[in-house]
Amino acid sequence: MENLEGKLAELFSSLSRTAERSRLYAMRAVKDGQPRLAKLFLALAESKARQAQRFLVQMRGAVGPTAENVRTAFGTELNADIDRYRDLLGEAERAGSKALATGFSHSIEVDRRTMELHERLGRETEDAAYYVCDFCGYIAVDEPPEHCPVCTAGRNRFKALDPRP
Known part of the structure; x- marks a missing residue:
């Protein structure tokens, strides 16, 4: 197996x-x-x-209860991804690959900000709309910014999320 x-x-x-x-x-x-x-x-x-x-x-396997999924996604997985990106960032810098290094730096920042969104969700009661930058993955709340704060992509690069999976 x-x-x-x-x-x-x-x-x-x-x-x-x-x-x-x-x-x-x-x-x-x-x-x-x-x-x-x-x-x-x-x-x-x-x-x-x-x-x-x-x-x-x-x-x-099967997807667990929402509370378990939250712990996995916003605790374990995002932190593991950030650690992986950090390791790869160091390798990319040593290899002189500026484009890869920038991508890994952006991914670290996106995941940090995503964890902040989860914390914010617990404090707020209003429903939010989400927009994802199709270049770096940054998630904007309520409306897309003029320029992505992570990668500087323009507003037109943001896609509205359909709330249905």
Whole structure:
């Protein structure tokens, strides 16, 4: 079973990568004046994302109660990601890869701010709308900023979140 679990993890990674690359291909197809092809790339991206999600459920098992999910997402996982980004940031700097170093720095900042959003959610009673920067992942509350405070992307790079999963 251990070998199967390893293969599932590789498959999940491959499907996720294909989904994201297909989204990039769609953006390029639009830029190259091929909107019909862009739509097909987006359909492929969504298909691969759904396949990846299906196998992730098999790898991770059932989703627990919300309180447990909160501890996992905002406690364990975000902190582990920040630690990973810090390690990779150091490696990228030593390798002289400025673009990767910037990406890891942005990810650290995004995850820190996301943890702050969770803390804020516990103090506030008003419902909020969320907008995600499609370049760095920064989450804005109520309305997108003129420029992303993490990566400086313009307001047009923010996508409104649909509250339904």
